[in-house]
Amino acid sequence: MWKYEKKLEYPVNINKKDLVMAKCLLAQYGGPDSELGACLRYFTQRFTMPDAKGRALLTDIATEEMAHLEIIGAMISGLMKDATIDELKKAGLAGTFTMHDGALFPASPEGVPFTAAYIEASGDFIADLESDMAAEQRARATYEHLMDLTDDVDVLGPLSFLRQREVVHYQRFKELRNYYLDNKIEKNS
DSSP states (O other): OOOOOOOOOSOOOOOSOHHHHHHHHHHHHSOOOOOOHHHHHHHGGGGGSSSHHHHHHHHHHHHHHHHHHHHHHHHHHHHTTTTHHHHHHTTTHHHHHHHTTTTOBBBBBTTOOOOOOGGOSSSSSSHHHHHHHHHHHHHHHHHHHHHOOOOOOOHHHHHHHHHHHHHHHHHHHHHHHHHHHTOOOOOOO
């Protein structure tokens, strides 16, 4: 089903170590409103969309969210490159190092592991689309907060791109929801 182009959707060229920013970016790697959560939420919900149009949109956006997870992972990895144990301790990443060394692990900045409880799927396609719209707004807000935490252009570029994609996803979900409401589409049409 997929054709994987072995390049990031948006280039990541991190030139400076910033462990505090790396830790903050974990919000979008494994937090409750993360790219991982969005990817799994939309893949799960696609099966209860009432038609091929809805299934296609959720599959497309879920796939893009996976690409966004890859971007966030590349950013975190770049920001942590060559970090010493003392630097990790100072940045509050000693627990992450203890459990995972330099490996990325889906968890929030506070170290709370990703959980399937973050995945919303009600079986009611209108409720799910409205939840998806809210999730995209929360992710947009998170990207804006992350952008407020840095002045590094190498970090701001990808964050700005990702923020804009959240806006587009919100718009696509809203269009689909409105299409279903305007056309009185019901479950299993």
